[in-house]
Amino acid sequence: MSLFIFLTVIQAIVAAALVTVVLMQRSEGGGLGIGGSPGGLMSARGAADFLxxxxxxxxxxxxxxxxxxxxxxVENTGARTVDTSLDRSVPTGPAAPVQPGPTEAPADDDPLAGAAQE
Structure with missing residues (x-):
């Protein structure tokens, strides 16, 4: 994982340098727009070649x-399996009707049971 982070930082630096170099170029290909001797490195022609x-x-x-x-x-995340615990498939057969369970009589020692009967 540290190699991934290292390469990400290097790529950010390269991207910033690439943006800087592209923005320094003139749209006509003059490059930096610096005048000077035609044979020097930072002449218009030399700057354009360098950039x-x-x-x-x-x-x-x-x-x-x-x-x-x-x-x-891909190498770090490729070994995962599909989680099927949230399977929302619809059953093919009809569902069985739910039968209500027997109701229980209230216990004799329950104080609320007597109040409900009155």
């Missing part, structure tokens, strides 16, 4: 972690 590569790596990690967590969840 595109980071997005693909984080997306791949996210999918792999999702598959691993799904496999762990």
């Amino acid at each position: 595109t590569r980071a997005t693909s790596i984080l997306a791949t990690l996210f999918v792999i972690l999702s598959i691993a967590l799904a496999a762990l969840a």
Whole structure:
């Protein structure tokens, strides 16, 4: 169970990083919108290449972690049996009529019995 929790925390971190990297990209593909020398790492072109590569790596990690967590969840919960104690099936035959039982006479030492007869 601790592996499941560990992988869930790692997936949350990867998801937050993926959202951050995607939001830093420009919709036109410029990436960060930082100007500078065209050959540098953080130029518009270099930032776009870095963010595109980071997005693909984080997306791949996210999918792999999702598959691993799904496999762990199935392994932990797959051995249960079906509980049939709440079976609500209708009986096929008619139900037998309920016969009223014999009424008992009140005991002589019961003080309420005498008051009920008066």
